[in-house]
Structures are given as C-alpha cells and as structure tokens.
Amino acid sequence: MKIHEYQGKQVLASFGVPVPRGQVAYAVAEAVKEAKELGLPVVVKAQIHAGGRGKGGGVKLARTAEDVESVAKAMLGMTLRTHQTGPEGRVVRRLLIEEAMDLEGAREMYLAIVVDRASGAPVFMASAQGGMDIEEVAAKDPAAILKEVVDPAVGFQPFQARKLAFGLGLPAAVLPKAVAFMQSLYRAFETVDAALLEINPFLLRKDGALLALDAKINFDDNALYRHPDLKELRDFDEEDPLEVEASKFSLNYIKLEGGSVGCMVNGAGLAMATMDIIKLAGSSPANFLDVGGGANAEQIRNAFRILLADPEVRAVLINIFGGILRCDVLAEGVIAAVKELGVKVPVVIRMKGNNEEKGKQMLRDSGLNFMTADGMTEAAQQVVAAAGGAR
Amino acid sequence: MSVLVGKQTRLLVQGMGKHGTFHAIGCRDYGTAVVGGVTPGKGGTTVEGFPIFDSVAQAVRETGANVSVVFVPPPGAADAIMEAADAGLGLVVCITEGIPTLDMVKAAQFLEGRPTRLIGPNCPGIISPAEKCKVGIMPGHIHLGGKVGVVSRSGTLTYEAVHQLTSLGIGQSTCIGIGGDPIIGTNHTAALKLFNEDPGTEAIVMIGEIGGSAEEEAAAYVRDHVKKPVVGFIAGQTAPPGRRMGHAGAIIAGGKGTADEKMKAMAAAGIHVVKSPADIGAAVAKAIKA
Numbered sequence: 001m002k003i004h005e006y007q008g009k010q011v012l013a014s015f016g017v018p019v020p021r022g023q024v025a026y027a028v029a030e031a032v033k034e035a036k037e038l039g040l041p042v043v044v045k046a047q048i049h050a051g052g053r054g055k056g057g058g059v060k061l062a063r064t065a066e067d068v069e070s071v072a073k074a075m076l077g078m079t080l081r082t083h084q085t086g087p088e089g090r091v092v093r094r095l096l097i098e099e100a101m102d103l104e105g106a107r108e109m110y111l112a113i114v115v116d117r118a119s120g121a122p123v124f125m126a127s128a129q130g131g132m133d134i135e136e137v138a139a140k141d142p143a144a145i146l147k148e149v150v151d152p153a154v155g156f157q158p159f160q161a162r163k164l165a166f167g168l169g170l171p172a173a174v175l176p177k178a179v180a181f182m183q184s185l186y187r188a189f190e191t192v193d194a195a196l197l198e199i200n201p202f203l204l205r206k207d208g209a210l211l212a213l214d215a216k217i218n219f220d221d222n223a224l225y226r227h228p229d230l231k232e233l234r235d236f237d238e239e240d241p242l243e244v245e246a247s248k249f250s251l252n253y254i255k256l257e258g259g260s261v262g263c264m265v266n267g268a269g270l271a272m273a274t275m276d277i278i279k280l281a282g283s284s285p286a287n288f289l290d291v292g293g294g295a296n297a298e299q300i301r302n303a304f305r306i307l308l309a310d311p312e313v314r315a316v317l318i319n320i321f322g323g324i325l326r327c328d329v330l331a332e333g334v335i336a337a338v339k340e341l342g343v344k345v346p347v348v349i350r351m352k353g354n355n356e357e358k359g360k361q362m363l364r365d366s367g368l369n370f371m372t373a374d375g376m377t378e379a380a381q382q383v384v385a386a387a388g389g390a391r
Numbered sequence: 392m393s394v395l396v397g398k399q400t401r402l403l404v405q406g407m408g409k410h411g412t413f414h415a416i417g418c419r420d421y422g423t424a425v426v427g428g429v430t431p432g433k434g435g436t437t438v439e440g441f442p443i444f445d446s447v448a449q450a451v452r453e454t455g456a457n458v459s460v461v462f463v464p465p466p467g468a469a470d471a472i473m474e475a476a477d478a479g480l481g482l483v484v485c486i487t488e489g490i491p492t493l494d495m496v497k498a499a500q501f502l503e504g505r506p507t508r509l510i511g512p513n514c515p516g517i518i519s520p521a522e523k524c525k526v527g528i529m530p531g532h533i534h535l536g537g538k539v540g541v542v543s544r545s546g547t548l549t550y551e552a553v554h555q556l557t558s559l560g561i562g563q564s565t566c567i568g569i570g571g572d573p574i575i576g577t578n579h580t581a582a583l584k585l586f587n588e589d590p591g592t593e594a595i596v597m598i599g600e601i602g603g604s605a606e607e608e609a610a611a612y613v614r615d616h617v618k619k620p621v622v623g624f625i626a627g628q629t630a631p632p633g634r635r636m637g638h639a640g641a642i643i644a645g646g647k648g649t650a651d652e653k654m655k656a657m658a659a660a661g662i663h664v665v666k667s668p669a670d671i672g673a674a675v676a677k678a679i680k681a
Contacts, residue, residue, distance in 0.1 A: 115492050117573045117603045117640070120499045135645045152493075152500045193491055222465065222639060223491035252637050256629075268571060268637025269545020269600055272626035273668035276650075279629045280667050288630070290637045321547045321554070322530075352533075352554065376551070376669040 001219040003233045004047040006096040008215030011230075015188040017181060018211045022098030031072035032065050034097040040064060043101075044071045047094040049238040051216070052082030058092065061100060068097070086257075093237055101203065101213065108201035108213070109168055110134055111182065113189045122150040124186065126164040130201030156186035174208055181210050192230060193223030242306055249302040252290040255310060259286030260387045262307040262316040262345075264300075266291050266325075274319045274376070281380035283387055286313045291320075297333035304337045313345060315387035317379055320351045327351045327359030335366045346371065346386035350379035392591020393519030393565045394540070395482055395508070396458060400524050403447065403456040403480075404428040405471045407438050411462030414486075414528050415441055418460075421531040422523030426454035447478040460516060460526050461485040468512060469494035476507035484526050485511035485576070492639070495574040502576065509576025513638065515546040515568040521591075527568065529553075537562015539675060540586035542579055543598035544571050544638065548626055548668065552596055555672025561679070564592040571638025573602070579609035587617050594620045594679050596671060597662065599653055601627035602641045606653040614660035620678035623662040624671050625650040 003011075009019040021038055024047065025031035035042045046058030053059055058080045062068040072095055081089035108130035116123040126146045129137050137144055146167040148160040161182040162175065170178050181202075189197045198216040205211065224231050236244050246253030252268065261278045265271035268290045275285035289307060291299050307316060320330060330351055338347065349363060350373040363370040371386065373379035400423060404415040407428035416439055419425040427442045427450050434445030444450035447459060459480050463471040468487040475483040490512050502509055510517055516527010521536025533550055535557040543549040549568055556563060567582050569575055579597060586592045595617070599606040606625065613621050628650040630636050632643040643649050658664045665674045 115496060115573065117605070118608075120574055121496055122493075138645070152496045190493065193493055195492065220492045221635070222489045223493070225466070226491070254631075254634050254636065256631060265547075267545060267547030268641060269543070269548035269598070269626045270551060270668075272600060272630055272636055272641070273545075273548050273551070273624070275630070276626060276628045277667055277669060285629060288634075288636055321550050352550075353530075377667065380669075 001221055001224060001234060002049040002238065003217055003219070004049065004094060004235065005045065005215055006047055006094070007233050008217040009212065011192060011217060012185070012188055012212055012215050015184045015191070017184045017188065018209065019215065020098050020101060020211055020213065022096050025072065025095045025097050026093065028069055028072045028076065031095055031097050032068050035062065035068040036065060038097065038099050040068070041100040042068060043098045044068060044075060045096040045098060046075050046078070046080050046092040047096055048080055048085070048090040048092060049235070050082055050084040050090060052084050053080060056080050056082035058082070090238070101211070102205065105206035107204040109204065110200045111185065111202045112196070112198040112200070113186060113194070114196045116149065119149045121152055122189065124148045124150060124156055124160065124164065124182065126168055128168050134200065150186070155190065156183060158183065170204065174204060174210065177210050192217070193220045193227060194218065195220045242309055246289070246306050249299065250292065251299065251303055251306065252288070252292065253306055254288040256285055256287055258312070259284040260312055260314045261383050262286045262310065262313040263319065264289050264291060264303045264307060264316065265319045266293065266322060270319065270321060274317065277376050277380040278317065278384065281384040283384040286310055297336055300330070300333040301337040301340065304341055304343060308341065308343060308345070315345050315383045316347045317383040318347065318349045318351070319376065319379060320353070322351070322353040325351070325353035326355050327353045328355040328362060331359035331362040335362065335368065338368050348373055348379050348383040348386060350374070350376065392589060393522050393524070394585040394589050394592070395565065395567070396517050396524045396526050397519045397522035398524065400424060400458050400526065401426045401454065401456045402526055403450050403454070403459040404441070404462065405447065405459050405475065406430070406462035406464070407433070407441065407443060408462065412438055414462065415439070417528070417531070418525050421525040423525050426456050447474050447480070451478050451480065456480070458482045458484070458526060461487060463487060465489040465491070469498040472498045472509060473501045476502050476505045480507055483507055483509050484514070484516050485509065486514060486516060486528060488513040490572070492572075492574055495572065499574055499576065510567060511570040511576060513572040514570030515549065517565065517567045519565045520563055529566070529568070533557055534566065535560070535562035538564050538591060538593040539596060540564050540589065540592040540594070541566040541596045541598070542569060542582035542586070543567070544569055544600050544640070545598055545626065548598060551668060552598060552624070552671045555669070556596070556675060559672050559676050561672065561675055564589065571600070571640055573640040578605045580605070580612045583609055583612055583617060587619065592619065594622070594675060596675060597621055597623045597657070599623070599625045600638065600641050601625070601630050601636065601643050601650050602638070602648040604648065607656040610656040610660035610662060613662055620681070621662045622671060622674045622678055623657045623664045624668055625653045626668065628666070
C-alpha cells in the first residue's frame with residue numbers, strides 16, 4: 001500500500017527522524033494559513049502517489065502569501081504528469097506546505113531500505129547521488145550504491161550505519177547524528193512492516209543538520225491486518241475506482257490500458273499467462289483478474305460487473321482451471337450473472353474440472369452468446385475473433 | 392522415482408480448520424499417509440479420522456511424521472513453520488498466502504542451519520504421482536506418474552502445464568509448487584538441483600513469472616550443470632511495471648524482473664523457452680524426442 005509524502009514524513013517523525021516542518025492542505029485558504037504559520041518562504045508540493053513531481057511542475061517555492069495563494073490555486077485540481085504517472089497524469093487533491101530549506105552548500109544523498117529477495121533479508125542502501133533517479137544511478141554506476149544486509153535476528157547495527165556514513169563521506173562531526181538517523185529509519189521500517197522506505201534526498205545542511213527531504217514508504221499489504229492505524233492512511237483517490245471496487249470483494253483486479261479483451265481467471269500465474277496468450281493471439285488484454293479459489297456464483301457476478309464497467313471491453317474470456325471445481329456449478333453461475341447483468345458482449349469459456357461436458361452443454365443450451373473452448377490457444381483465438389479481430 | 396515426497400512420506404497437517412481438514416482428506420484419498428493433525432489446544436481429539444495433537448513435537452513423537460503441510464492462517468503461519476523446524480521435520484510445505492514478508496524473513500533465518508527444507512509459502516504444494524503421494528491442494532487426478540519434473544511459482548498455471556503433459560501421455564516424477572511470495576524456502580535453482588540429481592527425472596519444466604531474479608539465477612545453474620532437457624515459460628509478458636500481479640512476488644520493480652529479461656537469460660542457457668503457455672506440453676514432447 002502506498003501513502004503520500006506528507007504521511008511518510010509523519011510516520012518517520014513519530015520514530016524521531018528529523019523532517020522539515022510542514023502540514024497538508026486540501027484547499028487554497030488552508031495552504032495560505034499554514035504557510036503563514038510556518039513562516040515564509042515555503043515550498044508547495046503536490047501530493048500524489050508518484051515520483052518525478054518536481055520535474056512535472058508539482059514542487060514550487062513560494063516567497064509571499066500571495067505566491068502561496070496563486071501556486072496553490074494552480075496546483076490543486078491540476079493534472080500532474082510525471083515520468084511515473086503515465087501520460088494520463090494524476091489529479092492533485094492535496095498539497096504539502098513545507099518550510100523551505102536553505103540548500104546553499106548542502107549535500108543531497110540517497111537512503112533506502114527494502115527487503116532483498118536474494119539475501120532473504122532487508123537491505124539498507126545509500127548513495128552519495130541524491131535527488132536523482134536511483135534506477136539511473138544503478139544502471140550507470142552500480143558501485144555508487146552502498147549496501148548493508150541486515151541480520152534479521154539482531155537488526156541494523158550501529159557499525160553498519162557507520163560503514164554507510166563513512167562510505168558517503170560524511171564529516172566526523174555528523175557521524176553520531178547520521179547513525180541515529182539511520183537507526184531510526186530502520187526501526188520505522190521494521191515496526192510499520194514496510195516493503196520499501198526511500199529517502200531521496202536525505203539532506204546534510206550547511207549547518208550540520210540531517211533531514212529527510214522526501215519520504216516514500218510502501219507498506220507490505222500482507223501485514224496491514226496488524227496495522228489498522230496505517231490502513232487509515234489509504235487514499236482511494238489515488239487508486240483506480242474499479243480496482244478499489246474489486247478489492248471490496250476480494251477480487252484481484254488490475255486495469256490495463258488500451259485492451260479490449262476482458263479476462264477472468266483463477267490463479268495469478270494462470271491469469272498472467274491468459275493475458276499473455278491473448279496478446280499472442282493478436283489482441284490486447286483489458287485487465288488482470290484473479291478470482292482466486294472462490295469461483296462461486298456471487299464472485300462470478302461481481303467479477304463480471306467489474307470487468308464490464310470498463311467500456312473498452314468487447315469480449316470476455318473466462319479461464320478457470322479447478323481440480324475439484326464442478327463445471328456445471330460454474331456454468332450455472334456464469335449464466336445467472338450474464339442474465340442478471342444483461343451482458344451483451346460475447347463470452348468465451350474455457351473450464352477444466354469435474355462435470356466438464358455437462359457444464360459446456362448447459363452453456364450451449366442457455367441461448368446466450370457463449371462459446372466454449374477446450375485448450376487455451378483455442379480460447380484465445382475465439383475471444384480475439386469475437387472482440388473484433390486483431391487490434 | 393521422485394524428489395522430497397513419496398512412499399516414505401508420513402504427513403502431518405498443521406492447522407486443521409475447515410480448509411486444512413478438507414485438504415487433509417484430499418491428500419489421504421489420493422494415497423498419502425496422513426498420520427495426524429496439529430491444532431494447539433485440541434490435542435486428544437479426532438477430526439475426520441485424523442488424530443489431533445497439541446504440538447508438532449508431540450505429533451512427531453507419537454506418529455513418526457516426517458513431513459508437515461501448513462494451513463495455518465497468515466498471523467500464525469511463520470510461527471507454525473518454525474515450530475515444525477524446531478521439531479526436526481525434514482520437510483515443511485506451507486500453503487498459506489498472505490504471510491507478512493518480515494515474518495518470512497525471520498522464519499527463513501530460523502531455518503538456516505536446521506535440517507528442515509521449506510517449500511512455499513503461498514504455494515499449492517508438492518506431488519509425486521507415481522508414488523501416489525500428494526502434499527498440498529493440487530487436483531491429484533490430472534497428474535500421471537512419469538519422468539518429467541515440474542517446478543513453478545504458480546498454482547493453477549502449474550495444473551495447466553501438468554494437464555498438457557498428461558494429455559500427451561508424458562508423466563511427471565514430482566511437481567513442486569515453490570510459491571508466489573518474494574521470500575520462499577526453495578527457489579527455482581534449488582528445485583532444479585534436486586531434479587538434476589534425481590535418476591528418476593529425465594526432463595524438467597520450469598515455470599516462472601515476473602519479479603525478482605530467481606529465473607535468471609536458475610538459468611545460470613542450468614547452463615553450468617544441467618544436461619537434461621529443460622522447457623521454460625514465464626508468465627507476465629504483458630504485465631505493466633510497478634504493479635503487484637496477484638502474487639506478492641510478481642512485481643516489476645525499478646525496471647528489473649521483466650518476463651523479457653528472464654526469457655532471454657533462460658534461452659541463452661539452453662532452456663527451450665515457449666512464449667505461449669499452451670505450448671509447454673508440446674515443447675517437452677519435442678525436447679525428450681530429440
């Protein structure tokens with residue numbers, strides 16, 4: 001689960017990590033009031049769940065209250081496009097009004113903590129090249145990224161923080177503060193069950209202060225059950241409405257751009273493979289949808305509703321491989337859903353399980369626009385043709 | 392012949408709730424020797440003919456169990472894995488999906504240096520059809536005893552591949568579902584090593600998906616050590632970057648972990664990579680004839 005920069009900073013502050021003073025604002029008047037309370041100049045930062053906001057015009061310095069007013073007015077409601085939002089961009093609904101930092105003579109660096117699959121443990125990373133796209137740094141100069149693998153039994157040790165601090169070339173006077181800073185970050189990471197914690201940039205100010213100038217925290221979705229307070233930070237406006245709807249029914253749905261074949265599958269791997277075979281058959285999948293183990297009548301109905309709320313869908317492919325699944329029961333559920341929702345688009349069904357022939361016969365006898373297929377290739381070809389051919 | 396599970400398997404089921412009990416019956420019906428279940432606090436009772444024990448250690452003492460399958464829900468699953476390891480079991484298969492990653496980090500470290508191999512979590516389990524031994528939730532009837540080893544991060548996609556093989560009369564030695572999470576007990580490379588060293592396995596099917604670099608590492612292992620034919624498929628060729636595609640481990644992050652990269656690495660290692668999931672069976676048929 002993603003959260004906004006201002007929320008990430010609040011979380012970090014609660015662990016003693018120094019962050020610039022700032023407040024979220026949802027309206028222009030609020031922004032101006034907060035700016036005055038903080039003391040001008042301030043930085044006005046658009047809050048969206050994507051990076052690259054600076055380059056996209058989402059971060060602006062405001063020297064006077066009038067500046068704050070005009071910047072906030074322009075930013076709130078704007079569609080901010082960055083290299084991470086895609087061309088459609090994201091509407092800005094929240095702003096972070098933050099004290100402006102004196103960057104004269106300051107160093108901007110990079111810190112991040114992420115669970116590394118290869119090591120099976122969290123890794124604390126640091127780079128002297130802050131404020132830059134870390135993937136670019138990793139591509140051009142991998143040695144520039146320092147890494148310390150954390151031993152889960154003992155956690156992130158001070159000597160590891162010192163290694164990173166020395167590696168970054170931090171002055172001796174700043175060492176104790178830097179160690180404390182990094183330890184607080186790790187404590188935060190572990191306590192909130194983060195999947196990623198990224199500080200880009202981490203600032204060493206001319207006066208020796210260390211601050212997190214930006215904060216990106218992604219929470220491990222699997223751990224949210226034990227963090228009800230963090231669950232509250234979810235911003236539904238940042239998510240696709242169909243995906244939000246699907247999650248309410250424990251359906252795993254991801255909308256894909258420009259696709260015309262909707263698909264409904266049981267199992268994430270098979271769902272991805274189904275998307276792949278639709279592409280190979282000459283069309284584009286409109287979505288990923290894993291109905292999981294619950295291919296019952298209610299789930300089928302919910303899945304159809306969500307799939308068909310996407311106007312680009314011209315045909316639907318259902319690919320259900322169930323060992324114990326009764327195909328006649330599945331067919332019943334599909335027929336009921338299609339009738340109830342008045343589904344007009346052609347539906348291709350490929351199902352494997354018990355009573356396969358019975359299920360197929362029920363679909364054929366229903367009088368509705370169903371096609372049945374035996375293998376995945378046949379299913380993909382049928383649905384692509386039904387969707388109006390290759391596109 | 393088989394790897395890890397077979398006639399020698401005496402299976403315990405940790406977590407005998409509705410789900411665990413249903414699948415305990417399924418394993419028993421397939422032919423597995425299911426010797427008991429573990430539900431702390433319910434020791435001494437019997438469920439569906441299975442004796443229930445309070446702890447794994449007690450169950451092992453009284454039944455001689457050597458493998459456990461974990462159906463315990465996410466909040467207690469990592470702990471269940473560690474309990475099984477502490478009891479000295481040689482193999483633990485964790486079906487549970489949704490275990491917090493940092494819990495698995497701890498469990499993985501706990502297992503290091505102990506004689507317990509973990510398969511999963513978030514996996515369908517492991518099955519050796521010729522020996523009628525099933526440890527997991529997969530449909531037994533689609534499998535056929537034979538000589539092809541299957542290793543996969545997926546559940547139903549694995550069944551699809553197995554179905555294709557069985558339809559062609561190509562049987563399986565052992566099918567290992569290694570799971571869809573980012574931190575798992577047995578990765579592709581470890582499974583390939585087992586198959587490589589198994590005289591009963593003559594060819595291998597390797598199914599992967601986007602996210603991480605396990606398939607690339609496995610490809611290097613194949614290149615350097617495996618002479619048996621390997622067929623590969625990677626799901627998620629059409630997945631967008633940055634999105635978690637169902638499985639917690641299926642995410643293209645920072646440009647890394649794409650299907651493309653994996654397929655290239657595998658092909659370069661001599662693996663017969665198929666683009667379509669429907670071609671897995673046919674590719675194996677061709678590879679074993681050659």
